[in-house]
Amino acid sequence: MTGQLIGVGTGPGDPELLTFKAARALAAADVVAYFAGQENSSKARATAAVYLKPDTVELPLLYPARTDVNKSIPGYDEIITGFFDACARAVEAHLSAGRTVVVLSEGDPLFYGSYMHIHVRLAPRYRAKVIPGITAMSGCWSELGLPLVQGNDVLTVLPGTLPEKELRRRLGDSEACVIMKVGRNLGKVREALQQVGRLDEAIYIERGTMENMAAVRLCEKLDGDAPYFSLVLVPGWKGRP
């Protein structure tokens, strides 16, 4: 009798924004795994902390040095593929022993989440389920009370890592846009929004839904510093009845 794999979304960072379903899965888990940087810090783990039972086995999955910040190092693809293979084997060892393994994911597991790498490797061979989480973008627009899309609006979600020309083309082509992974791409994102005449509409947010969340109109943000997980929202719904 093998165990069950459960991908659990921990939401944007406020522990109150976990679902009941997620909390029940955490309380029943034999093992809780989570991706973390070299310093073993995991926002998902911190968010989920209050829901874990004391004797849960923890399985940190530590990204290889530098891969979490730099995808242009030589041999990146092989290193990261080998890493995800090793993570899947570590999870699998517990599943084979009949244990229930929860893999935590910030936000929503199947929406840009690292959990996906475990899921595609193990779901074909083990019982697996996924419990959704509130996405970072949803946590941000809710905290700001910012109506995002309504009626026939189109929403485009864009990684800030895209080339500027591509960002510009897409930012000018949808009523509402969310730009993820802003970080070092902040200057490029700002320039693309300026070019399509939408810089005035854009809101910049970091540490969304955390106690130290900061939000400002992007045109009023004068420095170029942005953490990797910062977001830009360009709301739609112009013709309000």
Add this chain to the structure above:
Amino acid sequence: MTGQLIGVGTGPGDPELLTFKAARALAAADVVAYFAGQENSSKARATAAVYLKPDTVELPLLYPARTDVNKSIPGYDEIITGFFDACARAVEAHLSAGRTVVVLSEGDPLFYGSYMHIHVRLAPRYRAKVIPGITAMSGCWSELGLPLVQGNDVLTVLPGTLPEKELRRRLGDSEACVIMKVGRNLGKVREALQQVGRLDEAIYIERGTMENMAAVRLCEKLDGDAPYFSLVLVPGWKGRP
């Protein structure tokens, strides 16, 4: 001392997919308002039922006859604007009396939710906050264990009400797409996906996360019947490491 307006997302339909924050707001509400069709049925109300205290005052906001199904009736814009104005006044009467009013919203309140019409009318003058919910699309891809977007993928969310040419252009231009409000637009959506060579990738879902949820590859769905709230998912993440 006036009351507080709280928009609460009830998620895709499974009561276990409410957040702790949403449940706490429901348990503390003096009044719970919800939009409903003429027959006074509200999915958000049904999902939230177990979290309401027995003496909560309920305020159903009943859509004018036929407007919930037909936007092409003569004078639609005036009728619906007048309706939202009246809803806001009904909520405001409670706020003025110092009561906390929760307005329920299926999915996430600021993501195509009717709550937005109340929010923009009252948030400038009353204390207001919004508690996010799991979106229908996220509930669906999670239930199916369907990886949606990863890395540099672009996601486009499209209402099925768009013209076919516009659907076709956008479906061919993003790694992942979600088509909302499929309903009577099913034939058009199918044709657009076929034209851009992506019909084989598309998954059709109705009653997402409910006990009677149904999901099928769109190319294998032979009839043309689809409820208004059905969805089509076209997953991204082709180059998996």
